[in-house]
Amino acid sequence: MWSATKGRWTSPGLELRMNVKNYVRFEFCSLPENVSFARSCVGAFASQMDCTLEDIEEIKLVVSEAVSNSIIHGYANDPGQKIEVEVTIYDNGNLEIIVKDYGKGIEDIDQALQPTYSSDSTRMGLGFTFMRSFMDEMEVISEPGKGTSVRLLRHFPSQGNQAMA
Numbered sequence: 001m002w003s004a005t006k007g008r009w010t011s012p013g014l015e016l017r018m019n020v021k022n023y024v025r026f027e028f029c030s031l032p033e034n035v036s037f038a039r040s041c042v043g044a045f046a047s048q049m050d051c052t053l054e055d056i057e058e059i060k061l062v063v064s065e066a067v068s069n070s071i072i073h074g075y076a077n078d079p080g081q082k083i084e085v086e087v088t089i090y091d092n093g094n095l096e097i098i099v100k101d102y103g104k105g106i107e108d109i110d111q112a113l114q115p116t117y118s119s120d121s122t123r124m125g126l127g128f129t130f131m132r133s134f135m136d137e138m139e140v141i142s143e144p145g146k147g148t149s150v151r152l153l154r155h156f157p158s159q160g161n162q163a164m165a
């Protein structure tokens with residue numbers, strides 16, 4: 001719709017997210033081969049920001065960890081389930097990544113976030129620790145039986161106009 005006050009075309013969705021520079025959302029089934037798909041997609045999207053190759057590698061790593069957790073823990077390796085990934089670049093240079101599943105959820109989030117804690121004795125229990133250390137913010141919302149959403153945020157201070165290139 002045309003907004004007379006703003007003097008430009010707007011849509012209701014964009015109106016609500018005016019500080020958003022760019023946004024992507026995709027979903028895929030919980031197959032292990034989709035871990036590399038998701039990390040490549042998010043890495044490609046994030047690379048439009050003013051950041052280093054090392055930053056991109058770190059972003060890819062945290063996406064792998066979060067998506068792997070959804071597949072392994074959320075869905076107990078059942079390949080027919082759905083994972084959603086949403087990535088937003090904000091005007092202020094923030095990159096936000098949300099990885100969401102509708103799986104088993106986490107009973108005790110504080111315990112799950114402890115370094116080296118794993119509900120699976122064969123694993124290292126370091127996924128959340130990596131996510132927390134490579135990102136500026138990490139928020140885990142989970143409800144047993146309903147699923148888990150991990151929100152990761154990283155600030156890239158020197159954003160010029162590259163993000164729109």
Ligand SMILES: Nc1ncnc2c1ncn2[C@@H]1O[C@H](COP(=O)(O)OP(=O)(O)OP(=O)(O)O)[C@@H](O)[C@H]1O
Nearest residue numbers: 069070073074112118119123124125126127128148
């Ligand atoms: N999406 C999820 N759904 C259900 N439980 C989860 C989810 N993500 C994490 N968890 C729980 O939190 C624990 C800690 O996760 P974290 O990624 O830190 O370690 P891990 O996956 O067990 O081991 P690693 O990541 O080192 O292979 C997991 O063992 C699991 O019990």
Ligand SMILES: [Mg+2]
Nearest residue numbers: 065069127128
């Ligand atoms: Mg993990």
